[in-house]
Amino acid sequence: MRIGSFQIDPPVVLAPMAGVTDKPFRQLCKRLGAGLAVSEMTTADPRLWHTAKSQRRADHAGEPDPISVQIAGYDPQMLAEAARYNVGLGAQIIDINMGCPAKKVCNVYSGSALLQDEGLVARIVAAVVKAVEVPVTLKIRTGWNRDNRNGVAIARIAEDAGIAALAVHGRTRADLYQGEAEYETIAAIRDAIRIPLMANGDIDSPQKAAQVLARTGADAVMIGRAAQGRPWIFGEIAHFLRTGEHLAAPSPAAVRDILIGHLEALYALYGEQAGVRIARKHLGWYAKDRAENAAFRTVVNGTDCAATQMRLTRDYFDRLAEGQPLAA
Incomplete structure (x- = not known):
C-alpha cells in the first residue's frame, strides 16, 4: 500500500x-x-500547542519514517493551520480524526461527531489537503449511528478532496466499542473509491486480519486495542499474510526484553x-492473559520508583522464563 510517496510495508x-x-509505543x-x-x-486549537503535553507529543526525534500525526478539531481553517504546524515539526503524513467516539471529543463537535455534517467534512478535508504538501489521510467510522451509516458518502467526499488514504473502523459512533465490528460497510466503501483503504475494528489475530482483508478488499489492516500488551502482533500478522504460517509466540524472556526496553x-x-504511572497500564496489558496477572499488577502498581x-518486572518475567512458581 502506498500513501503518497511512502510504501507502507x-x-x-x-x-x-x-x-x-505515544512515541515509545509507536x-x-x-x-x-x-508498517x-x-x-x-x-x-x-493553537492555544494548547505549547503545553508540556502537546510539545511532548510533537517530539518525533528518532522515529523511523513515515511519521504520521493525527489532528483533531472542527474548524476547517484551524485544522489547516494545525496541519501546517505539525508538518513544520516533522510530520510526513497528516491524519484527520473523524473516528473517535469519546464524549469529550464529540461534545465539542470533533471526531466522529463530524460525520453528521457531510458539508463540514468536505470543507475540512479540502482545507487540510490544500494547506500542506504531504499526504493527508482520514480515519472515520461507518456512520453516526446504525440508521445513518454514511461511510460510503464520506469516503467519496474524501477521495474527491484529495485524501491520500482512508481508514474505516467497522462501528458507528453510537456503537462506541460495543458489540462486534461489521465489515460490510467497509467492503462497500472499497467498491466506491480507488484510494488506499485500511480496515479497522476487532482485528486481533493473523487469521482475523487475513479474513478481514479478503472480506473487505482493503489494502491494509489497522490494529488498535489488540496491540495493547501485545505489540508483536504486527510481526505475527505480517508473517502470516506473507507466508500463511504462524510465528511462534514470544518466550517470556523475549517479552521481558521487549517490556524492559519499553519501560526505559x-x-x-x-x-x-x-x-x-504511565507504565502501569502497559504492565497490566502485558500480563492480562496470564493466570498470575492480578498478583503481578498488585505488586508493580504499588511502587512509585x-x-x-523495573526490578519487579524483570523478576516476574525471569521467573516465568525459568518455569518457577509465582507467589499469589
Missing part, C-alpha cells in the same frame, strides 16, 4: 489511540513489524514519576 498499521500511541510497534504507526490525536523509553520521555518497578 507490511500493510499492517498501528491505529491512533489517545493515551496509548517506536516499539514499528520495530516489531508495523505505519499513527500518533495519538493532537489538538487543532517511558521513563526517558516522561521522567520517573509520570513514566512509572522506576528502579523498583
Whole structure:
C-alpha cells in the first residue's frame, strides 16, 4: 500500500489511540513489524500547542519514517493551520480524526461527531489537503449511528478532496466499542473509491486480519486495542499474510526484553514519576492473559520508583522464563 510517496510495508498499521500511541509505543510497534504507526490525536486549537503535553507529543526525534500525526478539531481553517504546524515539526503524513467516539471529543463537535455534517467534512478535508504538501489521510467510522451509516458518502467526499488514504473502523459512533465490528460497510466503501483503504475494528489475530482483508478488499489492516500488551502482533500478522504460517509466540524472556526496553523509553520521555504511572497500564496489558496477572499488577502498581518497578518486572518475567512458581 502506498500513501503518497511512502510504501507502507507490511500493510499492517498501528491505529491512533489517545493515551496509548505515544512515541515509545509507536517506536516499539514499528520495530516489531508495523508498517505505519499513527500518533495519538493532537489538538487543532493553537492555544494548547505549547503545553508540556502537546510539545511532548510533537517530539518525533528518532522515529523511523513515515511519521504520521493525527489532528483533531472542527474548524476547517484551524485544522489547516494545525496541519501546517505539525508538518513544520516533522510530520510526513497528516491524519484527520473523524473516528473517535469519546464524549469529550464529540461534545465539542470533533471526531466522529463530524460525520453528521457531510458539508463540514468536505470543507475540512479540502482545507487540510490544500494547506500542506504531504499526504493527508482520514480515519472515520461507518456512520453516526446504525440508521445513518454514511461511510460510503464520506469516503467519496474524501477521495474527491484529495485524501491520500482512508481508514474505516467497522462501528458507528453510537456503537462506541460495543458489540462486534461489521465489515460490510467497509467492503462497500472499497467498491466506491480507488484510494488506499485500511480496515479497522476487532482485528486481533493473523487469521482475523487475513479474513478481514479478503472480506473487505482493503489494502491494509489497522490494529488498535489488540496491540495493547501485545505489540508483536504486527510481526505475527505480517508473517502470516506473507507466508500463511504462524510465528511462534514470544518466550517470556523475549517479552521481558521487549517490556524492559519499553519501560526505559517511558521513563526517558516522561521522567520517573509520570513514566512509572504511565507504565502501569502497559504492565497490566502485558500480563492480562496470564493466570498470575492480578498478583503481578498488585505488586508493580504499588511502587512509585522506576528502579523498583523495573526490578519487579524483570523478576516476574525471569521467573516465568525459568518455569518457577509465582507467589499469589
